Amino acid sequence: MTKRSEKIVLPLISVFLGFFIGSIIIIATGRSPAVMFTAMIRGISGLDIKGELPFNPRYIGEFVVQSMPIILTGLSFAFAARTGLFSIGAEGQLMAGSLAATAVALLVHAPKFIHLPLVLLAGIVAGALWGAIPGLLKAKYNVSEVVVTIMLNYVALHLNNYTILNIFGSVDRVKTAEFSETALLHSPFLESITRNSRLNWGFIPVIIALVIYSLVINKTTFGYSLRAVGFNKEAARYAGMKVNRNTVLSLTIAGAFAGLAGAIITTGTFNFGRAMSAAEGYGFDGIAVALVGGNEAIGILFSGMLFGMLKAAQPLMQSQGIPREITGIIQASIVLFVAMQFGIKMVIDKLKGHKAKPESVGEGAAT
Amino acid sequence: MSFSLLLEMIPIALMFATPIIIAALGGLFSERSGIVNIALEGTMQIGAFAAATVTVLLEPTTPGAAWIGLGVAVLAGILFSSLHAFASINLKANQTISGTALNILAGGLTVYLCQIIFHQQRTRAFSNGMQKITVPYLSDIPVLGKMLFFENYPTFFVAIGLVLLTWFLVYKTPFGLRLRACGKTPQAAASMGVSVKGMRYFGVLASGALAGLAGGVMVLTADIQYTLSSIHGTGFIAMASLVFGKWNPFGVLGAGLFFGFSTALSLYAKDIVFLAALPQEFFYLLPYVLTIIALWMFAGKYVGPKASGEIYDAGKR
Numbered sequence: 001m002t003k004r005s006e007k008i009v010l011p012l013i014s015v016f017l018g019f020f021i022g023s024i025i026i027i028a029t030g031r032s033p034a035v036m037f038t039a040m041i042r043g044i045s046g047l048d049i050k051g052e053l054p055f056n057p058r059y060i061g062e063f064v065v066q067s068m069p070i071i072l073t074g075l076s077f078a079f080a081a082r083t084g085l086f087s088i089g090a091e092g093q094l095m096a097g098s099l100a101a102t103a104v105a106l107l108v109h110a111p112k113f114i115h116l117p118l119v120l121l122a123g124i125v126a127g128a129l130w131g132a133i134p135g136l137l138k139a140k141y142n143v144s145e146v147v148v149t150i151m152l153n154y155v156a157l158h159l160n161n162y163t164i165l166n167i168f169g170s171v172d173r174v175k176t177a178e179f180s181e182t183a184l185l186h187s188p189f190l191e192s193i194t195r196n197s198r199l200n201w202g203f204i205p206v207i208i209a210l211v212i213y214s215l216v217i218n219k220t221t222f223g224y225s226l227r228a229v230g231f232n233k234e235a236a237r238y239a240g241m242k243v244n245r246n247t248v249l250s251l252t253i254a255g256a257f258a259g260l261a262g263a264i265i266t267t268g269t270f271n272f273g274r275a276m277s278a279a280e281g282y283g284f285d286g287i288a289v290a291l292v293g294g295n296e297a298i299g300i301l302f303s304g305m306l307f308g309m310l311k312a313a314q315p316l317m318q319s320q321g322i323p324r325e326i327t328g329i330i331q332a333s334i335v336l337f338v339a340m341q342f343g344i345k346m347v348i349d350k351l352k353g354h355k356a357k358p359e360s361v362g363e364g365a366a367t
Numbered sequence: 368m369s370f371s372l373l374l375e376m377i378p379i380a381l382m383f384a385t386p387i388i389i390a391a392l393g394g395l396f397s398e399r400s401g402i403v404n405i406a407l408e409g410t411m412q413i414g415a416f417a418a419a420t421v422t423v424l425l426e427p428t429t430p431g432a433a434w435i436g437l438g439v440a441v442l443a444g445i446l447f448s449s450l451h452a453f454a455s456i457n458l459k460a461n462q463t464i465s466g467t468a469l470n471i472l473a474g475g476l477t478v479y480l481c482q483i484i485f486h487q488q489r490t491r492a493f494s495n496g497m498q499k500i501t502v503p504y505l506s507d508i509p510v511l512g513k514m515l516f517f518e519n520y521p522t523f524f525v526a527i528g529l530v531l532l533t534w535f536l537v538y539k540t541p542f543g544l545r546l547r548a549c550g551k552t553p554q555a556a557a558s559m560g561v562s563v564k565g566m567r568y569f570g571v572l573a574s575g576a577l578a579g580l581a582g583g584v585m586v587l588t589a590d591i592q593y594t595l596s597s598i599h600g601t602g603f604i605a606m607a608s609l610v611f612g613k614w615n616p617f618g619v620l621g622a623g624l625f626f627g628f629s630t631a632l633s634l635y636a637k638d639i640v641f642l643a644a645l646p647q648e649f650f651y652l653l654p655y656v657l658t659i660i661a662l663w664m665f666a667g668k669y670v671g672p673k674a675s676g677e678i679y680d681a682g683k684r
Contacts (some may be wrong), residue, residue: 144662147607152659158652159652287467325479328479332471340454342459
């Protein structure tokens, strides 16, 4: 197989095997996998043959809403991975972004064309700062970014809860007061064409983020030097590239993507800041999205939509007796199969009759 | 802080420290053999779910149900970690990605099974869980007896026993030497006829057994049922304890006790004058912040097994 076709075929095989494992588990627990696939098809096409409406655009709206944040956390993981870093911190950066967005949404009073961009910017900056911490520790003291980002996720969670519950005049001790209209991504127009789904303008910053990611990584000197560090740190240093600076910037920018996701969830899907008992898993979703998407913008778009579709299918599956957690099981299986690429490659090449060479997974992702 | 308060706090601190110590010992076996296992957290969830489920189902009819639950937790942990072993040893998978996959899998799988078995997002609550014991004679020792041997969970003594066992196995036997060699210079170990694959399988499966046990211990002592947030990052704190403990069993014991105390402090802060003003959330995030600070302070000084996390390449020089 050529490198290029490998990048498309191997993730597809992993996705297929992941759904296969999921179906086996559904059958083993006495349910029908057909329910899951019907729910997923309904999610992307809006077709609902048994419902009162044969075509319900609400499902499409919800599917897009579910895809938006995980595409961003996917970009976040991928950006760090391109520099050879393994950031599990999107969860915490997202939370930092959502907290900052909440603060600006509540405290600033301005017309919408100033207020809303300010809210999103606050999310981006907070996420970036939260990402800069592991970046600095890694670059200056060579502290493993894996452990630090995990720890920071929990710090962000409790910091968020403390702030939300104690500072913003919270309601019922679980959420803040509602934001003013000027801070929201909500759109009555989008809601009306999708029969009152939660669809909002959040998809526009997501598309911009995808384009920026693609341009920076593929078309700029900076992106080139990031990738060089990811391929071979020592060679990049020898060639005069600033390895430490790239490490810090890479994790900072990765944090910015996740922070934006937090702002979009807070001011698009919801209209208030929330205290949470545990992280909601957008960060881990992002890891799956990036790995399946091969750390490329277009791949991340599609795999983000795939996992968004799974998430959007959860309520219907739950109502028909398949526990919603099946999506997490499928997602984890897919990631596991992506990690086992070498094995899959071996099987394919054995079928074709030549020998595979060992190679690490996920373009230079750190171990 | 009055002395009686400290006495009261110690059993609680030991209760929190026990699963951290056991899981960190698991991480020790795995990393010493050369495989990073960041799925300690997920494996603990699997163990906790298994132990809680078995305890709930057996409790009405069987004496010692909690101990059977712990046994099942160990088996479940071994089974679960064999996925990581197969992926990272046989298929040369990136160990961080494979571990992450297992962490995601554990949360989904346990809650899925809860819904199938108990028709809710969590297991049913068990009525007793692990019983506290008072050791005869030893509990009569002044001060120390009250701290360690009076109304304490027996699982703490299990943890101490495991620390000693691990120390003996890893540092005092030829087997331990070979295990450590595989984590440091696997090629050299292989040249001396040591099976690197076999040793690493042992390391990962041992980490699965211990993390499973740790999860079971945690749910049966500190909780009333298994929920998605029963483990809440303890597996990651165990990983941090391994770093503090310099990949050494006694270091791990010390680090585990330290984190156990910092968790217990959050419960008792309201009774301690100079801590009462601090918010609850401060104590929740304390262990994580301390971990980061310690990693930063000891950066470069604490170095783990050299080949840990590297994909084994028999031909490398």
